Amino acid sequence: MMKYHYIFGPVPSRRLGRSLGVDLVPPKTCSYDCIFCQLGRTTNKTAELAAYAPAQEILEELKSKLSEIPAPDYITLSGSGEPTLHSQMGDIIRGIRQITAIPIAVITNGSLLWMPEVRRALADADVVLPSLHAGESALFQRINRCAPDISFEAMADGLIRFREEFKGQIWLEVFIMAGINDSDEDIKKVANLTSRIRPDKVQLNTATRPTSEKNVRPVDAQRLHEIAQMFDPPAEVIADYKTANAVFHNEAHIADVLDLIARHPSTAEDVAESMNISSENAERIISNLLAQGLISVDIVGDKIYYKKQI
Numbered sequence: 001m002m003k004y005h006y007i008f009g010p011v012p013s014r015r016l017g018r019s020l021g022v023d024l025v026p027p028k029t030c031s032y033d034c035i036f037c038q039l040g041r042t043t044n045k046t047a048e049l050a051a052y053a054p055a056q057e058i059l060e061e062l063k064s065k066l067s068e069i070p071a072p073d074y075i076t077l078s079g080s081g082e083p084t085l086h087s088q089m090g091d092i093i094r095g096i097r098q099i100t101a102i103p104i105a106v107i108t109n110g111s112l113l114w115m116p117e118v119r120r121a122l123a124d125a126d127v128v129l130p131s132l133h134a135g136e137s138a139l140f141q142r143i144n145r146c147a148p149d150i151s152f153e154a155m156a157d158g159l160i161r162f163r164e165e166f167k168g169q170i171w172l173e174v175f176i177m178a179g180i181n182d183s184d185e186d187i188k189k190v191a192n193l194t195s196r197i198r199p200d201k202v203q204l205n206t207a208t209r210p211t212s213e214k215n216v217r218p219v220d221a222q223r224l225h226e227i228a229q230m231f232d233p234p235a236e237v238i239a240d241y242k243t244a245n246a247v248f249h250n251e252a253h254i255a256d257v258l259d260l261i262a263r264h265p266s267t268a269e270d271v272a273e274s275m276n277i278s279s280e281n282a283e284r285i286i287s288n289l290l291a292q293g294l295i296s297v298d299i300v301g302d303k304i305y306y307k308k309q310i
């Protein structure tokens, strides 16, 4: 069986169902270093577009993976950092189109949409899922800790321009953190900016998984629903993913589980769902990885997440 460097999952996604991930940049290459990031601190903070991974190898891996598994709901460009930093992203999206009719999603922080080449590269995607967590510069800097070449104004302008040009769906994620961006005043600012961007959906999320900074806390469900009503039209609160009873035929190998956990801090239940294995099997593999010191435990609320040891 082929060893995959750029393809991971399918992972259960609250927004995209069963999503087969394509990782375009090495960990952790990003134009932001968000305080709520689930992947830890950014080690290569940059706004420079480059061929961070070979496009042809990515497409060959994808073709092979698709021949091994039932069709996922989406092929999703996301992973260990910011996918729009890949200078050949447009070629990769067009290459995926040649391989399969499965819809293509791109999860992006939206920081580089002021660059015309990035907007062009995304043009052939079906769904783009950018994020926006602040409606003004100081809070944006505090939350996103962006690369020096990026400004709040350029980022916001890029999102507005992208909406004017892009024919597909835009689902904007707003991540709400208790005591950081959950005041009425902060929400009004981000909601105003959202009205100017005009995404197809606004989806609210909060810190229910381990985050880069320990002081990041979730808002409770009641407040999140109140906040949702402050958007016009109201935002959607993203519910916890509950797996459908789809049947997957892939066997879980320890390396696959480690790969999943490295890209997506996961509970034992997440691992079982994603790999379509029993919870006993997921727990056995997790115990093995813990014993080898390859993963560590992070407790958030009443859930136990496993993260790759750096």
Ligand code: SF4
Pocket: 030, 031, 032, 033, 034, 036, 037, 038, 039, 042, 080, 081, 082, 109
């Ligand atoms: S949350 Fe996304 S945009 Fe923010 S640092 Fe992590 S990978 Fe980058």
